[in-house]
Amino acid sequence: MAVNSKATTALVVLAASFVAVLMAAREASAAVTCGQVGTSLAPCIPYATGKAATPSQGCCSGMKSLNAMARTSADRQAVCRCLKSLAGTVKSVNLGVVAGAPAKCGVSVPFPISMSTDCNKVN
Numbered sequence: 001m002a003v004n005s006k007a008t009t010a011l012v013v014l015a016a017s018f019v020a021v022l023m024a025a026r027e028a029s030a031a032v033t034c035g036q037v038g039t040s041l042a043p044c045i046p047y048a049t050g051k052a053a054t055p056s057q058g059c060c061s062g063m064k065s066l067n068a069m070a071r072t073s074a075d076r077q078a079v080c081r082c083l084k085s086l087a088g089t090v091k092s093v094n095l096g097v098v099a100g101a102p103a104k105c106g107v108s109v110p111f112p113i114s115m116s117t118d119c120n121k122v123n
Contacts (some may be wrong), residue, residue: 059105066079
């Protein structure tokens with residue numbers, strides 16, 4: 001029985017491509033993206049900057065949605081890093097107000113919202 005080397009090579013390339021796609025899909029779903037964090041929390045900007053006295057319904061909904069998305073330690077670490085990054089881009093953010101926002105919305109966040117939080121230690 002003769003082995004067709006072109007067919008064998010094609011199967012190996014196909015198998016390797018399939019494994020690469022599966023790994024990329026797994027890695028892509030391993031953590032919440034900064035885009036998702038930003039979109040979820042955009043309605044909170046007026047509250048975080050002192051332009052609103054309380055978090056809006058949209059802000060609380062976004063927090064609840066984000067909290068539900070962050071199921072794994074990797075997700076929560078990604079959210080932590082994104083929060084710290086986004087806090088630096090929004091002018092006039094009051095981090096004390098931001099830290100208390102989840103409680104005002106009835107959301108339990110498993111890490112302190114602070115620029116000093118070590119996101120690598122978030123579980």
